[in-house]
Amino acid sequence: MTSKPDPAERAARIRHMFGQIAPRYDLANRLMTAGLDLTWRREAVRGLHLPPGARVLDLGCGTGDLAREVMRQMPKVQVVAADFTLPMLLLGRQRAFPHPPAWCAADALALPFATGSFDALVCAFLLRNVADLPQALREIARVLRPGGQIAILETTHPIPHPLRPLRDVLMFKMIPWIGGMLTGKREAYEYLAHSSATFLSAPQLAAALETVGFSEVRFVYKMMGTIAIHWGHT
Numbered sequence: 657m658t659s660k661p662d663p664a665e666r667a668a669r670i671r672h673m674f675g676q677i678a679p680r681y682d683l684a685n686r687l688m689t690a691g692l693d694l695t696w697r698r699e700a701v702r703g704l705h706l707p708p709g710a711r712v713l714d715l716g717c718g719t720g721d722l723a724r725e726v727m728r729q730m731p732k733v734q735v736v737a738a739d740f741t742l743p744m745l746l747l748g749r750q751r752a753f754p755h756p757p758a759w760c761a762a763d764a765l766a767l768p769f770a771t772g773s774f775d776a777l778v779c780a781f782l783l784r785n786v787a788d789l790p791q792a793l794r795e796i797a798r799v800l801r802p803g804g805q806i807a808i809l810e811t812t813h814p815i816p817h818p819l820r821p822l823r824d825v826l827m828f829k830m831i832p833w834i835g836g837m838l839t840g841k842r843e844a845y846e847y848l849a850h851s852s853a854t855f856l857s858a859p860q861l862a863a864a865l866e867t868v869g870f871s872e873v874r875f876v877y878k879m880m881g882t883i884a885i886h887w888g889h890t
């Protein structure tokens with residue numbers, strides 16, 4: 657009988673893995689998606705409508721690619737970039753931004769922010785990694801003010817697609833190979849493929865968001881139905 661991994665142990669493993677791949681993480685993203693990840697971030701942020709001075713949290717920010725896109729599209733908003741892997745945050749601090757975000761070490765399952773303190777929350781490729789998804793979604797809803805907005809970019813349980821054989825080669829062979837070559841940690845990119853295949857479908861994630869209080873949740877698929885962007889508001 658296999659026992660369920662302890663959430664704290666799982667979180668420690670995830671943090672260790674992202675710490676190890678942090679130095680080449682952004683480069684691996686660009687190469688694995690042929691730069692498309694940048695266009696998905698752009699589209700995710702375009703779905704937000706925020707006034708100058710709005711407060712935005714980029715949760716699971718990594719080195720801050722999504723935070724940078726928020727600032728690029730909305731130069732007058734204030735961005736907090738939070739992650740629980742210190743090497744990611746430290747690398748992010750060395751990168752160029754229109755103006756630096758407020759970097760913050762934080763666990764998505766117990767956010768160190770007051771209830772209702774943000775106007776919007778963005779996250780990219782975070783949710784399939786968290787040890788307790790319902791708890792992360794509750795925290796996301798909690799830190800947003802009433803009427804607060806979300807934009808979530810995430811891999812999704814793949815939908816049926818005519819190019820499925822090509823997609824499977826890409827996910828299960830090419831991405832682990834490229835990721836392994838660049839970072840020396842092939843297992844991290846095998847984890848990416850497998851955790852995506854076993855994550856919620858886009859409609860299931862939409863339903864989970866509605867369960868914690870989000871309304872008008874909508875989503876679009878990208879990359880042959882392996883990626884989804886969700887938007888909604890509290």
Ligand SMILES: C[S@@+](CC[C@H](N)C(=O)[O-])C[C@H]1O[C@@H](n2cnc3c(N)ncnc32)[C@H](O)[C@@H]1O
Nearest residue numbers: 674716717718739740741744763764780781785
């Ligand atoms: C795949 S990376 C995505 C980074 C960035 N958002 C991007 O778009 O490239 C996932 C990030 O989520 C972070 N993460 C995973 N679980 C977390 C948690 N429970 N709390 C905070 N950050 C977490 C990892 O440390 C990692 O930096």
